[in-house]
Ligand SMILES: Nc1ncnc2c1ncn2[C@@H]1O[C@H](COP(=O)(O)OP(=O)(O)OP(=O)(O)O)[C@@H](O)[C@H]1O
């Protein structure tokens with residue numbers, strides 16, 4: 401598959417467990433919406449996609465279900481993913497009718513079958529040609545790292561479904577680790593804690609709100625207290641309880657530790673020369689999960705490496721794959737065929 405003669409309608413898509421971002425060549429990011437689809441169970445019709453569908457989670461009548469078609473960074477429901485992609489591609493393209501060429505991001509740890517599913521879903525959704533790029537590479541490009549150099553850089557991407565840790569040098573991934581712990585596991589940990597410690601049932605959205613507002617990976621300068629509303633399990637009635645940020649940090653501790661361990665294990669497996677580079681070039685953090693309070697400090701404390709947040713953690717994978725798309729075009733103008741990995745390395 402080649403990108404020879406890419407046209408202006410080419411698109412890069414960061415198909416994430418939590419959010420899907422669409423980058424159109426020459427225009428930048430045009431869509432950033434939750435990866436959620438509301439389906440009418442009786443007819444199979446798509447009722448809503450994106451933020452509108454996300455607002456319906458936990459609030460739909462029996463005939464409509466709000467579905468997240470991706471799990472752990474990969475496609476869990478093929479038909480719904482296809483419908484979602486078709487909707488986003490159409491929306492990004494306005495009135496254009498030609499089938500676009502796509503660059504799709506995939507986690508670095510995925511199987512051939514999982515890659516094939518992404519390609520097939522994109523083709524079924526209307527793409528003419530599909531090329532894949534590994535997310536850590538896209539994140540590194542989007543974060544502005546000089547990845548083409550013979551010098552090690554580490555990227556940690558904490559998304560909704562997965563955490564990916566990668567060491568990059570000479571435009572390629574040298575060592576990587578992908579663990580299926582991300583923002584959703586943290587939300588689930590909050591839900592389980594509220595149930596166990598307070599006998600309170602809360603919805604998915606409330607759990608995420610608590611995590612974002614109160615969650616932390618290291619002690620806060622000023623700990624917070626918030627009132628949480630849910631359904632009391634024993635009485636079945638609505639009830640509210642006071643929760644502190646210190647308590648939520650405890651609720652999240654095991655999952656946060658699993659993420660930290662993945663970073664440490666990857667450092668341990670990194671060849672010495674590259675490990676030495678990382679002591680200087682440091683660790684760059686991407687993905688929505690790294691926005692948790694005290695996360696960068698915790699990674700720095702546990703590894704001793706200089707640690708920084710990417711300029712825009714939620715968009716850097718999409719921006720990086722968009723930049724790779726521009727790069728493909730520049731390369732192909734000279735009549736040379738390139739693969740994303742090579743193109744990504746030309747900076
Ligand atoms: N301030 C914050 N604190 C903690 N978590 C946050 C914050 N902001 C966003 N998140 C979490 O980030 C996650 C979404 O991140 P992102 O959009 O990078 O995931 P994704 O790319 O869709 O997932 P994946 O890459 O795993 O497929 C959600 O779980 C969300 O709750």
Ligand SMILES: [Mg+2]
Nearest residue numbers: 416559687717
């Ligand atoms: Mg992601």
